[in-house]
Amino acid sequence: MASYFFRVEHDLLRSDAFRSLGGSAIKVYLVIGLFSDFGTDWGYPSTRTIARQSGLSRQTVIDAVKELIEAGLLVASKSKGRSTAYRVLRQPAPEHRPTGPRKTTKTRKTAATGPTRPDSLDGSPETGPGSLVDPLETGPKSLVGAVQFLDRAGREAGPKLETGTKEDTASVPIPGTPFRLSAEGRLLVAVDLHELLTNQGIPENLAHRLVTQKDPEAVAKVLLNAFYLQSQGKLQNGPGYIRAGIEDGYDLLPQVATRLEGRRRELQARLRDIENQTRQSREVDARESQEAAVAYVLERLHPDELQRLTAAALSALPEPIVKRNPTLSNPFVRGKVYELACGDPVE
Known part of the structure; x- marks a missing residue:
């Protein structure tokens, strides 16, 4: 370069x-x-x-x-x-410059014709x-x-x-x-x-x-x-x-x-790159905000109420989704519990 x-x-x-x-x-x-x-x-x-x-x-x-x-x-x-x-x-060049030997590689033409x-x-x-x-x-x-x-x-x-x-x-x-x-x-x-x-x-x-x-x-x-x-x-x-x-x-x-x-x-x-980066950033922010809201609600539920809602969520969700992980670490279970707790569907 x-x-x-x-x-x-x-x-x-x-x-x-x-x-x-x-x-x-x-x-x-x-x-x-x-x-x-x-x-x-x-x-x-x-x-x-x-x-x-x-x-x-x-x-x-x-x-x-x-x-x-x-x-x-x-x-x-x-x-x-x-x-x-x-x-x-x-700055314009001065009218009189010191004279003496000067090494140059090129002389510029100053003719005003053309x-x-x-x-x-x-x-x-x-x-x-x-x-x-x-x-x-x-x-x-x-x-x-x-x-x-x-x-x-x-x-x-x-x-x-x-x-x-x-x-x-x-x-x-x-x-x-x-x-x-x-x-x-x-x-x-x-x-x-x-x-x-x-x-x-x-x-x-x-x-x-x-x-x-x-x-x-x-x-x-x-x-x-x-x-x-x-x-x-x-x-x-x-x-x-x-x-x-x-x-x-x-x-x-x-x-x-x-x-x-x-x-x-x-x-x-x-x-386009800026738009894609902005959209991805917004999607990440939205997911983080949603997860923060879910965590806030679940942390404030009484243990007995949390257990009841978890059981209800497991019953409502399709078996393939909860079969391998029927706990609150499963995002589908967490989302369903949040929905049941506050009546706010999670997309």
């Missing part, structure tokens, strides 16, 4: 923002990084998860998140009915993929942060999930994107769509109109298509494609739909 890591640049460690952070904020920063997607830096850990992992109180975590946001090191996006999404903000292949797919170790919501970057290049799940060459491992929460069991994240997928196959949006569209190069007024007039799921489908096409180097005009796709109601591309269907089936299988 490949090892994963959370990258912290030297530029951040040397920055004034880092030097001014308190210890709790640094711990929260690292924990959010632990739960973030390798390519997009988006993660969805709950406050409870962050507190448990960092050893801090819930209020301290809340204060630390606020401190990180104010320092420009973190973005938090909360949509109604969805868990909070966090994105670690990378679409570029996502950083997460070209294997370059120097910097991470571009941001989905970075206000400094627009146009097709800003799509590159969400292609890992949709491109065969990308990792399909998304943010680490907190287990056992209602949000996690109801839907599953689409790694490398700000979207989630329900067991019914519906796309759920974890960030503000208006902001997401404007940061893909869509003009402010047009983004507002598209978000207010179109179904969020329809917008998400077009964005997923755009992410996939970008990963394949086939998207020449990202904003133009996104606008046309949303206005004309493009459906999912077959390649994208196939990947999402596989993800949906995995979620359904997981939900």
Whole structure:
């Protein structure tokens, strides 16, 4: 299994923002990084998860998140009915770096002509993929942060999930994107769509109109298509494609739909397992509760009354059931005695 890591640049460690952070904020920063997607830096850990992992109180975590946001090191996006999404903000490289010999294995092309292949797919170790919501970057290049799940060459491992929460069991994240997928196959949006569209190069007024007039799921489908096409180097005009796709109601591309269907089936299988475990647990609890009730009644019967009811139970039950064990250790006998004692039939 490949090892994963959370990258912290030297530029951040040397920055004034880092030097001014308190210890709790640094711990929260690292924990959010632990739960973030390798390519997009988006993660969805709950406050409870962050507190448990960092050893801090819930209020301290809340204060630390606020401190990180104010320092420009973190973005938090909360949509109604969805868990909070966090994105670690990378520090821009300084304009002047020390000169001198430096061992390199690859030189990255920075030419602005034509679409570029996502950083997460070209294997370059120097910097991470571009941001989905970075206000400094627009146009097709800003799509590159969400292609890992949709491109065969990308990792399909998304943010680490907190287990056992209602949000996690109801839907599953689409790694490398700000979207989630329900067991019914519906796309759920974890960030503000208006902001997401404007940061893909869509003009402010047009983004507002598209978000207010179109179904969020329809917008998400077009964005997923755009992410996939970008990963394949086939998207020449990202904003133009996104606008046309949303206005004309493009459906999912077959390649994208196939990947999402596989993800949906995995979620359904997981939900079935959870349902089976829950049902089995309830059945065990019901049996234990019933046995406790039977024991409670039998322990409080007078010995003579218990003997009389046992004889009555043996007479009422079929012989094959009581032939080998005509005592109260036989669950059928115990159940019948309980029924006779309190008039409450035992199923």
